[in-house]
Structures are given as C-alpha cells and as structure tokens.
Amino acid sequence: MATRTNRAGLTKQQYRGAPSTLCQGCGHNSIASQIIAAAYELDIVPENIVKFSGIGCSSKSPTYFLSRSFGFNGLHGRMPSLATGALLADVSLKGMGVSGDGDTASIGMGQFKYVVRRNLDMVYIVENNGVYGLTKGQFSATAEKGLTLKKQGTNPYMPVDICMEAVIGGASFVARSFAGDPKQVKELLKAAIQHKGLAIIDIISPCVSFNNREGSYHSYSWGKAHETPIHDISFVPSREEIILKEAFEPGEIKDVTLHDGSHILLKKLDRDYDPTSRVDAIQILDENYRNNLLLTGLIYINPGQPTLADIHNLPDYALNRLTEKDLRPSPETLEAINAQMF
Amino acid sequence: MATRTNRAGLTKQQYRGAPSTLCQGCGHNSIASQIIAAAYELDIVPENIVKFSGIGCSSKSPTYFLSRSFGFNGLHGRMPSLATGALLADVSLKGMGVSGDGDTASIGMGQFKYVVRRNLDMVYIVENNGVYGLTKGQFSATAEKGLTLKKQGTNPYMPVDICMEAVIGGASFVARSFAGDPKQVKELLKAAIQHKGLAIIDIISPCVSFNNREGSYHSYSWGKAHETPIHDISFVPSREEIILKEAFEPGEIKDVTLHDGSHILLKKLDRDYDPTSRVDAIQILDENYRNNLLLTGLIYINPGQPTLADIHNLPDYALNRLTEKDLRPSPETLEAINAQMF
Amino acid sequence: MTTAQPSEKLALPEGVEPIINDFSITVGTVNGSGSQTSNTTLMRAIFKMGVPVEGKNLFPSNIQGLPTWFTIRVSKDGYLARREEHEIVVAMNPASFARDVADVLPGGVLFYDDSIRLAIGRDDITVYPMPVKKLAKASGAPSSLRNYVANMVYVGVLAQMLGIDLDKIRFALDFHFKGKEKPIALNMGVVEAAAQWAAENLEKKDPYMVAPMDKTEGYIMTDGNVAAALGSIYGGVQFVGWYPITPASSLAETLNEYLPKLRKDKDGKHTFAVVQAEDELAAIGMAIGAGWAGLRSMTSTSGPGVSLMTEFIGLAYAAEVPVVIWNVARVGPSTGLPTRTGQGDLTMLFFLGHGDTNNAILIPANPTEAFEFGWKAFDIAERLQAPVFVLSDLDLGMNQWMTKPFQYPDQPMDRGKILWEDDLETFAEKFKMEWGRYVDVDGDGIPYRTVPGNRHPRSAYFTRGTGHDDYARYSEDPENWEHLQNRIKQKFQVARELMPLPVVYETEGGAEIGLIGFGTTEDAILEARDQLMAAGIPTDFMRVRSLPCSHHLDDFVKNHKRVYVVELNRDGQLHQILTMHLPGQAEKMVSVAHIDGLPMTARWVREQIMAQEAK
Amino acid sequence: MTTAQPSEKLALPEGVEPIINDFSITVGTVNGSGSQTSNTTLMRAIFKMGVPVEGKNLFPSNIQGLPTWFTIRVSKDGYLARREEHEIVVAMNPASFARDVADVLPGGVLFYDDSIRLAIGRDDITVYPMPVKKLAKASGAPSSLRNYVANMVYVGVLAQMLGIDLDKIRFALDFHFKGKEKPIALNMGVVEAAAQWAAENLEKKDPYMVAPMDKTEGYIMTDGNVAAALGSIYGGVQFVGWYPITPASSLAETLNEYLPKLRKDKDGKHTFAVVQAEDELAAIGMAIGAGWAGLRSMTSTSGPGVSLMTEFIGLAYAAEVPVVIWNVARVGPSTGLPTRTGQGDLTMLFFLGHGDTNNAILIPANPTEAFEFGWKAFDIAERLQAPVFVLSDLDLGMNQWMTKPFQYPDQPMDRGKILWEDDLETFAEKFKMEWGRYVDVDGDGIPYRTVPGNRHPRSAYFTRGTGHDDYARYSEDPENWEHLQNRIKQKFQVARELMPLPVVYETEGGAEIGLIGFGTTEDAILEARDQLMAAGIPTDFMRVRSLPCSHHLDDFVKNHKRVYVVELNRDGQLHQILTMHLPGQAEKMVSVAHIDGLPMTARWVREQIMAQEAK
Numbered sequence A, B: 001m002a003t004r005t006n007r008a009g010l011t012k013q014q015y016r017g018a019p020s021t022l023c024q025g026c027g028h029n030s031i032a033s034q035i036i037a038a039a040y041e042l043d044i045v046p047e048n049i050v051k052f053s054g055i056g057c058s059s060k061s062p063t064y065f066l067s068r069s070f071g072f073n074g075l076h077g078r079m080p081s082l083a084t085g086a087l088l089a090d091v092s093l094k095g096m097g098v099s100g101d102g103d104t105a106s107i108g109m110g111q112f113k114y115v116v117r118r119n120l121d122m123v124y125i126v127e128n129n130g131v132y133g134l135t136k137g138q139f140s141a142t143a144e145k146g147l148t149l150k151k152q153g154t155n156p157y158m159p160v161d162i163c164m165e166a167v168i169g170g171a172s173f174v175a176r177s178f179a180g181d182p183k184q185v186k187e188l189l190k191a192a193i194q195h196k197g198l199a200i201i202d203i204i205s206p207c208v209s210f211n212n213r214e215g216s217y218h219s220y221s222w223g224k225a226h227e228t229p230i231h232d233i234s235f236v237p238s239r240e241e242i243i244l245k246e247a248f249e250p251g252e253i254k255d256v257t258l259h260d261g262s263h264i265l266l267k268k269l270d271r272d273y274d275p276t277s278r279v280d281a282i283q284i285l286d287e288n289y290r291n292n293l294l295l296t297g298l299i300y301i302n303p304g305q306p307t308l309a310d311i312h313n314l315p316d317y318a319l320n321r322l323t324e325k326d327l328r329p330s331p332e333t334l335e336a337i338n339a340q341m342f
Numbered sequence C, D: 001m002t003t004a005q006p007s008e009k010l011a012l013p014e015g016v017e018p019i020i021n022d023f024s025i026t027v028g029t030v031n032g033s034g035s036q037t038s039n040t041t042l043m044r045a046i047f048k049m050g051v052p053v054e055g056k057n058l059f060p061s062n063i064q065g066l067p068t069w070f071t072i073r074v075s076k077d078g079y080l081a082r083r084e085e086h087e088i089v090v091a092m093n094p095a096s097f098a099r100d101v102a103d104v105l106p107g108g109v110l111f112y113d114d115s116i117r118l119a120i121g122r123d124d125i126t127v128y129p130m131p132v133k134k135l136a137k138a139s140g141a142p143s144s145l146r147n148y149v150a151n152m153v154y155v156g157v158l159a160q161m162l163g164i165d166l167d168k169i170r171f172a173l174d175f176h177f178k179g180k181e182k183p184i185a186l187n188m189g190v191v192e193a194a195a196q197w198a199a200e201n202l203e204k205k206d207p208y209m210v211a212p213m214d215k216t217e218g219y220i221m222t223d224g225n226v227a228a229a230l231g232s233i234y235g236g237v238q239f240v241g242w243y244p245i246t247p248a249s250s251l252a253e254t255l256n257e258y259l260p261k262l263r264k265d266k267d268g269k270h271t272f273a274v275v276q277a278e279d280e281l282a283a284i285g286m287a288i289g290a291g292w293a294g295l296r297s298m299t300s301t302s303g304p305g306v307s308l309m310t311e312f313i314g315l316a317y318a319a320e321v322p323v324v325i326w327n328v329a330r331v332g333p334s335t336g337l338p339t340r341t342g343q344g345d346l347t348m349l350f351f352l353g354h355g356d357t358n359n360a361i362l363i364p365a366n367p368t369e370a371f372e373f374g375w376k377a378f379d380i381a382e383r384l385q386a387p388v389f390v391l392s393d394l395d396l397g398m399n400q401w402m403t404k405p406f407q408y409p410d411q412p413m414d415r416g417k418i419l420w421e422d423d424l425e426t427f428a429e430k431f432k433m434e435w436g437r438y439v440d441v442d443g444d445g446i447p448y449r450t451v452p453g454n455r456h457p458r459s460a461y462f463t464r465g466t467g468h469d470d471y472a473r474y475s476e477d478p479e480n481w482e483h484l485q486n487r488i489k490q491k492f493q494v495a496r497e498l499m500p501l502p503v504v505y506e507t508e509g510g511a512e513i514g515l516i517g518f519g520t521t522e523d524a525i526l527e528a529r530d531q532l533m534a535a536g537i538p539t540d541f542m543r544v545r546s547l548p549c550s551h552h553l554d555d556f557v558k559n560h561k562r563v564y565v566v567e568l569n570r571d572g573q574l575h576q577i578l579t580m581h582l583p584g585q586a587e588k589m590v591s592v593a594h595i596d597g598l599p600m601t602a603r604w605v606r607e608q609i610m611a612q613e614a615k
C-alpha cells in the first residue's frame, strides 16, 4: 500500500520531528501534534516554515515537529526579536513561534508587546500552563490568583491575560484555545498560518508535573469542564469551494476572508460574536478575565493590517540571496559621496 | 515679613530642587513645579518621599524638585525594579517616580507592567512627549501614527496607550493629564500621593526641542485645543471638612474616599464617568485611543487594592533600621538546623 | 527494633580479597522516576555507617523520561571527588543500558533490572539481575507509585550485597519523608523484600563491601544552596529578588522555606521580603534598590542571569551600592549545559560591565563555607559599599556534600559606614568636615552613606550612575571623574584585606611545585596531591577563596618554582587573572584547565601535572 | 565673486613675530545655541585654506542651556590631537566666562561677547571684546534666529583677526546649509558685517595667524559614525537593529539617510531594513536573527547597550552566528559620562558573556579606517561565523576628522562558508562526507552553514545555545561539549590571520622603546613620539587594529626592550590583555593609562613616558 501524501507530495511522517523529551501527557505534546497535522493538511512545504522559540519546556517543542524546517531555540523571553530579524531575510517564509507563559508574559513581556505591535508575519503560540515547567513549577505570570502550589505558597496576583495584552497592543490575530480541544487548536492553527501578520494563539496547555491539580485553571479537568467555545471554527483553504457555507442558515455563520483567498468560517454558538471588532474583543476578554472563564476561539482578526515587511517596503524576493552586485553600490556612488564630504 | 510656611513648618523654597537644566519651555519643567506645589500644599515632609527615575530628560527632573528627598536616578527603563526594592525598606516612605514615554513604554515596558501588577506604593509619573528627548528626537512608543519628524521619517505604528496598559495590567490608580493644565496636574498629583498603591499619571508633556510642531499630538497647541477633562477634580485632604461638597448639586459630584480619609471630588462635566469601574475605564480609553482624543482626569481608581508591602506581610516599622538582634536568629536555632541536617 | 545486619552474614567466596569502603557506585535511571530518593537513601545510609561518602547527580535538562546517573563515591580515606571509574553499576534504564554496562570497570559489578532484555556481553564483571518489576508489584504499592518504589528495589539488593545496614536505610528514609509513616513503611517494605530476595537468590561473587567506620562524626550532609540560604539568613538577609534558573533556584526556594520560620516578628509580620521577579533585570534591580535603601539584599542566579544583570551591576559598582549576588554556575557560554557544572564565569564576574570595573568575589568550596560566605558577603558588601559576588557552582549547589556543621557567625554584623540622624548631627564635629555622600573621610576610599528613611534634613542625596562630585552633585568635570574612579578602585585594594584568606596545604619540608585552585575542585586536587606525592612529586596547594587576591597568594607564587593553576574551564581563567595580577611571575604559572560539564577528577589533575612535569 | 582677503591686510604690530597655523582656538558657548554651526564653519574654512585642522566638541549631556566648548587645533605640522593649551579663547557664555578667561595661555588671546560684564583680570593676554548682540540685531535676522546668528559674529571677527578667507567661510556655510540660499546669505551677512566691524574697530596685537597651505589636499572632513555607516553600506549591510544612545545614534541615523538612496531596487523596494528596536536586547536579538538567516547584519550602540546585549552576544558566539556590533564607546562604568570619550570597554568586549568566550574586535583610529572596517567587519563575521565587534569611540564617532577619502573595497565580498541548494547537492561528493552544520570539514574550526530559505530538504537544522553535536543535535555529552568549545576557540586563532594587521611607525635605525596603542589615541601618541625623539628618546610605535593580536604584535614586543602600552582607560586594559597573551614578556610591558573623559594629549603621553624612563 502506498503511503498517503498531501498535495505537497509529502507524507505526514515528513512533518514530524525528533521524539519528544517532554513529560508524558504534557499539553505541549498534543499541541505539537496539531502543528504537524495542520501543516500537513495545509500542504505546506516544511522548508517554507521557520521555527522559533525561547527557553522552557514549551520552547523545546519545536524540536518535536517539522524537522525539515529551520529552527532557532533562542534565549528566555527573546524569541520575538530573533524572529523579527530572521523573517525579514526571506519574506516568503512563515514564522512559527512557540513560547511559554513564563517566556512570553514575564521575562518576555517587552518583546512580546513589540512583536505584536510590529505585526511580524508569524504564528505565535503560547503554551500556557500557569507555571514555569522546566525550572520545576514556580508561578508564572498567568497563574490564577489564589493558586496554591507545593513549594510556592499561594499566588497573590491576578493573571496576565495574554490575549488582552495582544489585542490592546495592536495584534492582527488573537485566539485562545485549550490543548484538550485538539480539533479547535488545529483549525485555529491553520487560520493562523494562513493569516498574513502576527497571529497569537494562547493555548491553555496543562503541565502534568507541576500544575494539573483538579480545580486549577490550567488543569485538564478544569479545562475540559469549563471550556466554552465562542464559535465553531473551520478553516477553508483558498483552493476549496466554500461548499460548507451553503450548509449553514444565513446569519448562522461568519466568514472571514484572508489575504490569500482562504476563509475562516465561524459558526455561531451561544452568542453573536464579531471577531473583527476590537471593542467586542476587549469586552469579551474583560468578561473572561474578571470571571475566570475559558472562552476559546478566534477573538480578534484584522486581515488587512500591514506587516513589518510591508512597513519596511521589502521586495517579495529573498534578501538573503542577494549577492555583491546587488549589495555593494558602485564605485561611482562612493566617488560622489567623497566629493560631497567636506 | 515672615516667609510663609505650611503645616509641616516648611517654606515652599524647601520643596524645590537644583535649577533645571532642561530646555526652556519643556513640559517636564512645569510638571516639576506642580510636584513642588502639591507636596507643599499637602504639608508633606520631604524626607518622607523617595524619588526615582530612569534615564531621559524626564528622568533628570527629580533633581529639580524636593532636594531634601532621597533620589535614585537609575537605568533606562529600570526605575520600577529599583523602586520596588527600595520602598520595602521603610513602608512609611512614599515613592515618587518620574519616567519618560521611552523609558516606560519601550525599553521599560516589562518593568512598567510588573510594578503596576505589584501595586507598589508610589506615584509613577510618565512625562509623555512622544519622542526620545535626551537622544535628540527619535520616535518613542507613544508617538502617534503618522507623526513626521525631521530625521526620522513618518511613524507607521499606533501609539502605546500607557493608561490602557496600566488598567488592564491591574493598576489601582490611573490618570491622564496635560502639562499645559497645571491645575489638574496638581490635583491629580495630590490624589496620587495620598493614594495607597501604585498611581500612574500619564502626562502629555511637550518637548519643545523635538516634538512641538503644530498639529502634533504632543504639542502645546494641539493639547490646549483638544484637551477634554472628563471631570473637574479637586483633592480634599482628610483634615478638611468636606465643605466643598455642599456647594454641589446632588448627582453632580462623585466622591472617592482614600485610605487615609482624604477625598477626591470629581465634578461631572459632559459625561457621567465612574472611575471606580474597570469596564468604564477600558471603554473610555479605547474610545480615546481609536479617536486620538485627549481625555484627561482620573480614569480609574481602586483605593482598597493591597500593596506589595501588604502582600509580603511587612510590619509598619522600617526594616532598614533593624539591627543584628532582630536580623540574626539565635545560636539555638542554628543548632536545631544542624541537628536536622542529615 | 533490631534489623538483621546483612554485612555480618556477607561471606565472600574463597580467595577473594574484600575491598572495603573504597569504590564508586553509579546508578543509571530515568529522570523523574524518583530514583533521586533511592540514591540519596543509599548514600545517607552509608554516611550513617560512618563511611565518608559523596554523591554526584548527573541529570539532563528536562523533567522526565531521559537518562540520568547518580554516582556515589565511597571512600575510607575521605576522597570525595568524582572518579571516572565505576566499580559498581546499577542499570535501571534500557536507554542507557549499553553504555552503563560498558562503564563497569573490569572486575566490577553490574546490577540490573532483569526486565531489560539486552545483551550484556561481558565476562570480566560480576552480574546480578534484579527482579525489579516483580518486587515492585509485590510491594502492594498503588500503580501510580509503582515506578517510584521500583527504584527501592536496588537499594535493598545493594544493601544486602554490599553490607549496608538496613536500619541506617530506614533512618535515611525517615529523614527523607520527614517522619511520615506511610511512605516510610512502603519504601522500607520494598527495601527489605529486595534485600531478602537477594539474600536468598544471589551469591556474592564480588569483593566490594561497606563496613562501619567512625569517619563521618562531626559532619552533616547537605547541599550548597541550602547552606547559602541559611548562611544568608544568619547574615540577616532582608531582601531577595530572584528569578528561577537551574542550578540556583533551590537557593531562593530554601530562603522561602526558612525565612518565615526564623524571621517573623512578634506580631507575625515578616522582617524580610523575597520577591520572585519577572526576570533577572528586575531581580537585580530590586536587590540594588533594597541595598541602596539600607537592607541586606541579595539575588541568586546563574550565568545567563548574570549576563542579563550586567548593566545593573555596573550601576551598583558606580553608585556604590552594597548587594550580594550568588552565581551558582552552570556551564556556558549561552544556555550551554544547564544541568552541568563548571568554573567558567570567573573572568566575567571579575570584569563585569562596560568601563573600568573590578569586582570582589567570594568562592566557597563546600557547604560549610557556603554558609560562612553567606553571612560574610553582606558584611563585605556593606563595608565596601559595592556589589559582592559569591561564585558557587552546580556541583556545590545541588549535590549532597559531607561537610562540617554550619558555624554560628563568630563576628558581629558589620553594617559598614552608615549614618543615621544622630550620626549626622555629630559628624561635622567628629570628622572636622561636612558630610558628603562621596567624601573619603577616612582615606580608605570608602565614604559614609545615608539611606532613605533617614529623616535628618541634610541626610538626602541624589544617587546616579553618572559622574558626580564628592557631594553627589552631577559632574562632567574631568578631574572629578578621575578622582571618583580612582577612589572606587582603591576600595578594591581594601577588599584584599577584607576577603577570606586562601587555604594552604603544605608538604612537610616544602615543595617546589605549587598548585592553585578555587572552589569545588578542592577534593580532586587534594586527592591528586596525594597521588602525586606517591609518584614522587610533592606539591603545596593553595585554594583561593576570594578575589582580589590576598598578599598570601603573591607570596605563595613567589615561593614556588612552578605553579599549576588548576581549574574547570576552557581558558584557564584564574590563570589569566593571576597573570595580570603578577606579571613578574607570569612565566612560572602554568594553566591546567578543561571543562566538559563534569566535576573534576583527581586522575585528570594528576595526569595533567605529570605530563607537564615530564616535559 | 571675489571677497577681500583680510589676511593680506593683516598687519602685525612692530616686533611681534607671527605664529602661523600653529595654535588652538577654544570657543565657550551654551549648548543648543547653534554654536556648532559656527565652530564647524570656522574649522572647515581653515581646512579649505589647506591648513591641517581638527575640532573636538566638548558638550554636556543635555539638550540646551549648559556650557559647551569646541576646540579647534590648527597645526601646520599636522598634529591633530587635543591639546590642553588654548592660545585663543572665544568666550560667549557668562556661565563659563571665568573659567574660559583663566584657560587662555599667557600671551594668548581672548575674544568675548561684550555683553558679558564680568571682570577679566588678566593683563598677560590680548583681549578683544565683540559687540555680539548689536551685530546680531543689525543682521536683520528674525528674533527666533537671533541667538543662532549671534554665534556667527565671532566667526566673522576671528576671520578678520586671524586671516581666515571669507570665501572659504562662504564655502563652508554653503556646505552646511546644503546650498540653501537664505540661511547662507543670512549667516554670511553676519560674518561679513562682523569682519568689517573688526577691521574697523580692532587693532591686531597678537601674533596668531592662519595662512594658506596645501596640506589638506587629498583629505576630506567627516566623522566616524558617518564613515562607519557608509562603510557598512559598501559592505552590503542588509539589516540594522538599533536603539538610540549617545554617541552611537548618528551611526544608525546615517544608515537611515543613505540606505534609501543607495539601495533601492528597480521597483523602488528596499533591499535592507533598519529597525529602531524597543531596547538593546531587541536590537541585538533582531540583528542576530537576521545574521542567522543570512543577512549582513549589524547593530550599533555604546557601553550600556553592550552590557544589555551580553546574554544575546553569548548566544551568537555559541550558536556561531555572524553579526557586527559597533560600540561607539563613551565613558563608563554605568551611565558614566555619556558625552565624553574613552577606551574603557576593551576588556569587556574581549571576554563578553558568561562561560569561556573570546571575541574578535576591530579598532579603527580615524574615519577612513572606520569606513574600511565597516565593510570588512561583515566579511570577517561571515567568515568566522561569529559576532565581531568594532570598537569606536565618541571622539571618532562624533567629532569631525581630517581624513583620507573613503576607499572603495579592494576585495570582493567574502560571504564565508554558506551553502545553497546546489552546494548541498554536491557537498558529499566534494568533501567525501555528509554535511552537518557543525562538522569541521576543513580543519580550521569553521563549519559550513545553511540559512532559512534554503529549500533543499536536507538543509534545515535546529540552532541553539545549548550543547550539541556536529549535526546540531542536542547533546549533553562531555566529549561533545569539549570538542565544540575547543573548535570554537580554534576560530579565534583563525581570526588572528583574518584581522587587520597593526600599523607600525619605526624610528630609523631602530629604537629600544616600543609604544603600543589602539584607536583614536594615535594622533596624541604620534605627536608625543616626535616630542620624545626631540628629547632624545627614540621610540617605535605599533597601533593595534584588532584583537586577537596578530603575530606581528608578538614580534614587536619581543624586539623591544621596554614597551609602553598607552591607553585611555583606568585599568590599562590592553596592557592586561597583552600580559595574558604574552606572559613571557609581561615584565617588560608597562601600562600608561588614564581616563578623564577627554581625548588624550601628546603632553600627557610624553610626560608619563619621560617619568617612567627617568626611573
């Protein structure tokens, strides 16, 4: 039997990475699987993706998917700047960043806010478990107020809301999900990958070793019991007819068209939610924050926002392939400069 | 003629600092004057205040007020951490921090967010001019989109909204003002000084050397033309009867009582605004941001939020006066520890 | 209650000469499997038998599932350095089995989990299979704990086969589980069943044995991070700003554990604050703010953290703020080997920061000293009004050491030159000059300081990292600048007198060759020294305990013909610093340095020096 | 158009011997008052007269209102270092008047704004009052510009009194205002009126004169930051991450100015990106990301910025990422003297970061060299796959230098060992081995790299700051680690051959004494050398242009009896590095070092060395 391949002619195997060295059951592992699935299903050639991460258990995970993509496991909290420089080298590449809640929201707060502001063309996944996994379970910035951990006592602070930080920081794509909801994670990932600009996905991703106690916000059990999708999300690539659409009643579905002609279809659930409205996004996040909810889905999108490469007026060919003849201005120009110097 | 003194027995002169070395007309100078006036009128003994700043023209200004207060001119963007450590040494001291928009919202973004989250007991003034003054006029994070400066070109980014960052970051006191409105600046400063916890005041403070062109958001002329107070604010110290109150119609005034019994009286202007509501604060800031307005006044206050010293269960006496006898546990305790070691 | 004493029942086969209390045991397991408990239990039991012992944990930078090794050195002679040789190997991990088997010395012993069905292929060693799964199951432990208790199987088997007292094992478990009956019973049950099984099923063929001695009396077992934390507490620490990082985290966590017990006031209020910062920039910033405001203040971190703190520590240096920085070193550059040990940060600490800087560094070699330097560091920092580093490392910080009990400070606290309201009143009279924050009244480069909260109307001054005059006023004046920097440098000279002196080990009758080392390599160097002596090469050894170097060091170098500077880094960093410090002696100092992430061994030291001497 | 040539009309009083083209002019003004234009105009006019000239701007760290000085050295012999002596002082600022008056050398000249009504109290100097306010008012300039044009008064007066050609002044103004008629006319009007007034009202009593020469032919005037930016552009820079900081800002701002002109593609798209980052951590992070991805990438900063970049640069070192870091040094430690110059960052750059590190450093001494090192730095960084520093300083970066025109690169770009799709296809065949990111194929310690965007399915690898094997796989293996670090160190040896060689100035017939220096102190040392020679002390001089040191340096030290290492820092940092580098020669190397924020003078060098020699 021939192995199945996608439209890129690749098997799913070719999207995998090295075997995971994370704990068994770690939420980060299931997110890695969905990244593999999303890339495979989107028929992306892995060489067109560049992986980035900071430091942490979460930040290790890029080793465990897409071996054929370049990757840079950087410094704690500094993934954004590395990605910013790297992704301008070839604008046809898509960035895929994985960070942790500590990596993003404590040491990384500054760079996080700025990569959002610059709208770099990359997917930015926060694998959010409320603790520092790799250093063995200290509170992170997203730990809920009142969380009690073995060695750490009780957390007295309100959590940092990564999605809210992103929305008010000017993000063009903001979503929240739950590692225990792989289907939604995958659809959001697909949409994020196809989105042109910075796509933040804040994924609650339980740490089974240090913060999975029943009743804790970042545990599997609490998430399973409380996750409330704000809509049912499906990603439809540009090549497919939107046949799906026809299956819905008018008004039941919201369709967001991306720059490449693909669509995000959002099926209405309990509420009428418009993810293209910043006001709505801020409101729903504020509600979520104050009441410690786990509303998931696509919270905000602005498909038209210029990216960093647009702002810098970069060409669509790769800068890193330019040679001396493109890079070194002619001797005449230098003569002119010398003549202009006093 | 005897020189006038306040209830602390001090002349206004005794609240001054060294002569300013900032540019003539710089907004930062007029803020320094209001700090002097506020401290004088509040009868504060200068030794009870500790000044902090980062690096920048704004951050120089603590030299120009309250010479009798200790001060620490720290590193660029790192005022918050210095203040955090220092202010725990003696909780009877009030912190008075002055920073710039660059110092706070670009290099200082991370520490800013965290001092807000910790609710350190200090006033945090941002002297916001939309540029880096001291390094000669580069865009700062709060420069408005489209601002064109001589050497810098045109700013392509939406500004960072310092008040919004503070509100969603969990601040307990958030205000915005304009250096061209000294009366409001002074009343807000008084309220901020008496507030127990972190009080952010984002003051638009024109840079006459690099960003005072007509029509620019941070210019005197634009500010004068567009500033819209959301209420008329008066601070009434605890010792005074609130006679003022009687002068108002019911419903016309909102009264916020601080921990020490003093009051902030907010006289209604065009809109009915409740600064104790986080939702309202977020809404008004979002409106302000999207429409490039200059709404000023007390945007948010939560007088009851525990401070960092509360969270750490510190006593009300000064830790820095403790001596060996308080600090070094007894020999017996060490014997017990040695015995407990394996 | 009496437990059987298996050692007495231990009969060696005919003709086999017993090797008693002189070998290494290495256990290969999977991390996150609880093997740490088993290993320390074994080690502690041996310790309680009075036999010198030390453990080195070789663990990966992840949480669960990867190979990890624990080496226990048992040494009647008190040699506690790591050895490269493993007489006894316990192989519990299929993933590292081949390597573990290969690691057994010829003539050595392999214990292994018999569910590992891999070829052993050696006939030069003794092999003991252990029915780990079976015994774990038989323990009746709930399945969630089955993996953990499985590791107790080898504890029992080794106890039986090496002659380790079971009641010492019980003692160790009791300690580990803080007296909690249930886990003690569960684990002890497995140990006993395993010992029983071994007694009935294994025949002793190897020569290795543990026998009681009295050589651990007057010692405790602990690690350097615990010691550092406790030393800091007895030094009166009031503020800690920290950010988690391996291998420093447990230092701050131990502070968090003990401070609330030892430092509550009568109303239950805390006379300290430990703040987990958002990153190292904030951790050090807070610590400097606190030190500036008169608190005994510290931070603890490791290489990457120090790198991030560079700018701030330069401010403390320039503004003359006391603060203590513990660097529990791991292996750099960069993220490097986060769970391995080394001495690669010395030069960076010495010169840290842009501009001309020199920093004072304390370098403990064992937990007792970590405790001592813990409190002393505050005295020195406040005396010098400067940042003071304490350079520990992963080996010291996270491994269990056999060490002398912590000594209560033998000196009163030195709060340095600090002035309160009354002092200011009398200052002018006393010193015949007006106080100014940076006036060098005493001629030692150290001025008098005030701190916020001082309510004297002339106490305040404005602190900055920029140029200033003696009265703390901003100044760009060239002479002021040079005066200021030279005065600060003078403090560094004062430091030479304040810092702990080096420890010297001399050969009777003197030696031509001097060895210089620092920190945790002491054990390896001392052992190598004995080996060199046996090979006819007598040496003297000086262990540097601080920088800048005391005059004793100058003399030591001068008084030896050749001096080997032995260290655990690539570039011979102490050697570089000493070369700069004693250019006139530069040619006689030879660098002996390498780094691979593992603690130093005596063999390596000996071989390096013998090779040099053979030249 | 012909302007009157006042020099011809300049009559010296009887018996006064003219001093031509050999003196210093210092102008004391208020910063933010536009005096910079006047000062550079004066300097440029003298330059255009063919007389060697250089200006040093001594400005405060604020924007407006504080005293500031500008010193113009006029030297027929081409000595362009700062001098401590001021023959001619122009006093425009009441706040610094007393100091300015005191600064005039006996026999010197004081020009001053006659609205300053302060006592002069000297009779050993010539004094010329200038009616500044009156002439400024008479200029007809709008009142907002009155202050600015006021400073043109002294330009006119000095032109008249020293004999500086007015048409050269016009030329300089034309340059400054980029040919804009209005400001040129306005300013030139003031200059001419002032010259006129001086001709009519002042009587020349002093001996100082400027007379035309031909010694500036083949030179341009520019500053090091402009040169660095242009050099980087001719080196093909593609990515710049930066954050504003004095004195580095104008480097990036110049890139912003020229890049859009020189590097647009045919569709008007940019083949570069200059990103103003949110701080230095981000600036260097972006630059490293870009360098990793195959762009010619750089950042520019100063001491505090480098301190903040410490952790990230360690990553670039460890992960072997090419990136160029310009450090335009100011005076540290800490914020220090942000507008003053020094050489205090050498050691820190050399050792930057935790763990064992060594970095390559290029050190230009003048703008021509800053241009050259601007492009070379990329070649070296890409060749070494390592961060490369260029250490400039405020004196070079922000002052105007008389320098050789920029030389078009005489070598093709060296992109180092980079592989694209086709290269990977043929790699195995060519090298008889499989490609791996860190395999040392050539035995020089430098592996072959690929970059993102390479679409070959075997091109990708995972980059990290942690331990790894030759194939970029994570590894904690001790041997891998040692192998990796030693290979990286080997690159540092390779660097010795790649870096620009030192420049040597030899005394004919040889000298016993060697001088070693680096960077912008060259002028002072060369001048001192002539003075020493005149005093009977011949010396050879080697200017180091890079670290690690080339073999030429080793020979130079060996071939001299005494070697003075002359530098502008407190601790003698190059001396320290050379001591470590050549321990066998340590005793003969003597440190001659100090720092006070000002550029070095020949007098200080001479005095230091004569004092040492007298010992």
Ligand SMILES: Cc1ncc(C[n+]2csc(CCOP(=O)(O)OP(=O)(O)O)c2C)c(N)n1
Binding pocket: A055, A056, A057, A058, A059, A076, A099, A100, A101, A102, A103, A104, A127, A129, A131, A132, A133, A134, A135, A140, A207, C243, C244, C245, C246, C280, C304, C305, C308, C335
């Ligand atoms: C500069 C620096 N400080 C500290 C560390 C230690 N460290 C490694 S991972 C980590 C926290 C990771 O937490 P998070 O980002 O939430 O990831 P998780 O492990 O929970 O997935 C820390 C503090 C480091 N590597 N570098």
Ligand SMILES: Cc1ncc(C[n+]2csc(CCOP(=O)(O)OP(=O)(O)O)c2C)c(N)n1
Binding pocket: B055, B056, B057, B058, B059, B076, B099, B100, B101, B102, B103, B104, B127, B129, B131, B132, B133, B134, B135, B140, B207, D243, D244, D245, D246, D280, D304, D305, D308, D335
């Ligand atoms: C680490 C570091 N980077 C850069 C600088 C240079 N610098 C000094 S002030 C400043 C910006 C100040 O801007 P802002 O905070 O807005 O203050 P303003 O001068 O506008 O009042 C910068 C970048 C520095 N001092 N330290």
Ligand code: SF4
Binding pocket: A021, A022, A023, A025, A026, A027, A028, A057, A058, A129, A133, A134, A206, A207, A208, A209, A210, C063, C064
């Ligand atoms: S420690 Fe937590 S975050 Fe880390 S791998 Fe294990 S489960 Fe995942």
Ligand code: SF4
Binding pocket: B021, B022, B023, B025, B026, B027, B028, B057, B058, B129, B133, B134, B206, B207, B208, B209, B210, D063, D064
């Ligand atoms: S440059 Fe701007 S911010 Fe700085 S002092 Fe002048 S006016 Fe104020």
Ligand SMILES: [Mg+2]
Binding pocket: A056, A100, A101, A102, A127, A128, A129, A130, A131, A132, A133, A140
């Ligand atoms: Mg986490």
Ligand SMILES: [Mg+2]
Binding pocket: B056, B100, B101, B102, B127, B128, B129, B130, B131, B132, B133, B140
């Ligand atoms: Mg500003």
